[in-house]
Structure formats: structure tokens, C-alpha cells
Amino acid sequence: MPLNADNEMILSAENLSRTFASSERKGFFSKKRVFALKNVSLQIAPGEKIGLIGRSGSGKSTLIRCLAKLIEPDDGKIYFKGQEISTMSPGQFRPMRKQLQVIFQNNYSALNPGMRIRDMLRETARFGGFVENIETLLKAQMNKVSLSETLLNRFPRELSGGECRRIGVAMVDLIGPELLLADEPVTALDYINKWEMLSLFRKLNTEKGTALLFATHDLEAMIDFVGRVVVLFGGHLVEDLPIELLWEARHPHTVELVRYHGFLKDKFTETVLLSYNSENKESSLDSAAGGCIFARQCQRFRVMDFPSVCIEKQPELIKSGERHWVACHFGDKVIE
Numbered sequence: 001m002p003l004n005a006d007n008e009m010i011l012s013a014e015n016l017s018r019t020f021a022s023s024e025r026k027g028f029f030s031k032k033r034v035f036a037l038k039n040v041s042l043q044i045a046p047g048e049k050i051g052l053i054g055r056s057g058s059g060k061s062t063l064i065r066c067l068a069k070l071i072e073p074d075d076g077k078i079y080f081k082g083q084e085i086s087t088m089s090p091g092q093f094r095p096m097r098k099q100l101q102v103i104f105q106n107n108y109s110a111l112n113p114g115m116r117i118r119d120m121l122r123e124t125a126r127f128g129g130f131v132e133n134i135e136t137l138l139k140a141q142m143n144k145v146s147l148s149e150t151l152l153n154r155f156p157r158e159l160s161g162g163e164c165r166r167i168g169v170a171m172v173d174l175i176g177p178e179l180l181l182a183d184e185p186v187t188a189l190d191y192i193n194k195w196e197m198l199s200l201f202r203k204l205n206t207e208k209g210t211a212l213l214f215a216t217h218d219l220e221a222m223i224d225f226v227g228r229v230v231v232l233f234g235g236h237l238v239e240d241l242p243i244e245l246l247w248e249a250r251h252p253h254t255v256e257l258v259r260y261h262g263f264l265k266d267k268f269t270e271t272v273l274l275s276y277n278s279e280n281k282e283s284s285l286d287s288a289a290g291g292c293i294f295a296r297q298c299q300r301f302r303v304m305d306f307p308s309v310c311i312e313k314q315p316e317l318i319k320s321g322e323r324h325w326v327a328c329h330f331g332d333k334v335i336e
Contacts, residue, residue: 008045009045009046010044010045010046010048010178010179010211011042011043011044011067011078011079011080011081011100011179011211012042012044012079013040013041013063013066013067013076013077013078013079014041014076014077014079015039015040015041015075015076015077016037016039016040016042016063016066016076016077016078017037017038017039017040017074017075017076018035018036018062018066018071018074018235019033019034019035019036019074020033020034020036021033021034035234035235036059036062036235037059037062037063037073037235038234038235038236040063040076040232040237042063042230042237042240044179044211044213045211046178046209046211047205047209047210048211048212048227048228049205049212049214049225049226049227050212050213050227050228050229051214051219051222051225051226051228051229051230051243052213052214052215052216052230053215053219053222053229053230053231053232053257054217054232054257055217055233056217057234058232058233058234058235059232059236060183060184060215060232061183061184061215062235063215063232064181064182064183064215065183067213068100068181069086069093069100070102073086080096080099080100080179081099081178083096098127098128098175099177099178100178100179100181101172101175101179101180101181102180102182103165103169103172103180103181103182103183103185104168104183104184104185105183105184105185105187105188106161106164107164107165107168108157108159108161108164110168111156111164111167111168113155113156113157114155115155115156116152116153116155117151117153117154117155117159117167118152118153120167120171121138121141121167121170121171121174122134122138124171124174124175125137125138125174127174127175128174128175128176130174137174138152139152141170141173141174142170144170144200145166145167145169145170145200146166146196147163147166147170151163151167162189162193162197165185165189165197166200169197169200169201169204172204172210173200173204176208176210177210178209178211179210179211179212179213180201180204180210180211180212180213181213182201182212182214182215183215184215184216185197185201185214185216186216186218186221187216187217194218194221198221201214201225202225212226214226219257219258219261220261223243226243227242228240228241228242228323229241229242229243229246229254231249231251231257233253233293234293234294236327237317238251238253238254238293238294238326238327238328239251239253239254239325239326239327239328239331240317240324240325241254241320241321241323241324241325241326242322242323242324245321246258248321250326250328250331250332251294251326251327251328251331252294252298252299252300252301252328253294253298256299290311290313290314291310291311291313292310292311292314292315292329293314295311298310300328300330304330307329307330309329310329313329315327315328315331318331320332
């Protein structure tokens, strides 16, 4: 959504873009650059819980890493608690790192392989400001994340993926950050572990007021947890809406994602995904690179007989309703 001029947001990102070199060559010496993110703007309020959804390759992980200053954007600005951090060096940002933490899908890579779990938690506790009764605190943390105290003596390589993620949550809880960026934190977990992890995040939010940006492709895990949904496709932010309006999504890609998980009302699905005249107009899509990023896969584009505006112009994020923004030339059309 468009950025406010005030400093009430804990994090604001403005027009973030990030490219990577592809295997395709642009010339004899240089490789073609492809956008992983393009002009993405986002705001997160204190204590807010946001679901970041999209297919694999949509840009979710790249956005998380840019916001966490693990990689630098090619363009755009990031503000954390009113201060621009996108231009800060690692040394300048270090004092703020405590308040902005990250959990990854493969949290093993975030743990020190040469340290026992006890030593890592002890070090984290000190970083979080704890100085007394550390051993008692560590045991309490293990209990809080439903892990045996015996794991304190183990190395990360001796833990399962789910156990490593729980250790990551225990470490974040000791620090008590103001913002947590979670990249696919419940992916590949079984049903019980998934909902226990979500419970831990919920406690972190309610007990410590931690805001959360939760990147996932698992809508079932997200739907009863977040208050707002941000949708990415091809590195573009295509829709931003409250969770209660997810069934009234206006962007065809959001509709596609929700339909895939079986959450849509029948009449919604039938209206958006009408069968269309199969006259061969695929050649019209050849110029879509300068237009809507989703046009090549859009059912609405076909149903509406291939509007030229979709091919010629990239849609801007426009207000579709209260706290609802959509990047679609026909996003203001009510689907009945």
C-alpha cells in the first residue's frame, strides 16, 4: 500500500527492487538480469501479523532477506522505527538487529554448528539482557517450545529440522524483538508440529507485542493466524487486503491461490473462472512483457477478450476498498 508520511509504522519499504543474474546471456560478456522484486512497497504496524503469500519464485524469500538487511536491494528504501536502514552499513545496523529478527525454513543454517544448544541459548539470553538464573531460564525456554532439556547438550546436526526451528523460536523469544520476519517457518512440518509452531508465534505476538511478517504458501496455516494478507507474483505486489476480505479478493492470482486451497465460495469461483472462447489469440500475449505481469496466466484477461490495456500497461496498486489494495486494471470490478 502507499506509504504514510508518519513514523507510526515499525517498518516501511518503499519501491524495493532486486535483480539477479540469469543463465541467459544478454550479450557476449554479460548475463541477463531478472527481477526478483520490482517496486514493492509495504508497511508493517507495531504488533501486526501479516501473511506474505505467493507461489515458489514469487519473491517472498527475497523480500524477507531485503527487509532483514541480509541482502541489499538494487533500488528503494527501507525504514525501521522511522530510521532509514537501507543505506546503513552492517556496523551501523548492528545495534538495531536485536529488534529485527529472522526465522528461516531451514533454521539449521542459522545455528552455529560448532556450538551446543545450551551455549547458543545462553549467548542469546545475554544478548537479550538476561544476566541471572540463566540455566533455569534455558530449561524454561525448552519447556516453552515443547523440547526436552536433554537437547541442551546436543549440537544442531543432532536435531531434526522441526527441532531446529523450535530452537530458533526459543532464541527469538529470549530476545523479544519488535519485528520477526519468518520465511516458510511451518513448511514440511507435520500437522501437530505445524500448529504448535503457530501457537508459539501467537504467544510471541500476544505476550511481547512482536509484529510478524509470515511468508508462506500454506494458506491453511495462515488463515486463522494473520490479520492481513500481502500477495506477490513475479516479484510484484499484486494485492494487499485484510484476512476477512480474502474471499472477496479482486486480483485473479489471489483468487487462483485461494481456489487452489478450496476456500472460495462457489459463486466466486464460477464467476472468475468462466470458460472462454478458445479462439487462438495467444499471439496477443507476445507483448505482455510491457504490460501486466500476470496477463499470460490470467483467466479474467481471457474472459474479457484480451483487453489491450493488460498488454500495454503495468497496473498500479490502487485502492479497492477499506484497507484493500489491488494491482489490476479491472480490480475495481465487483465479482458477483
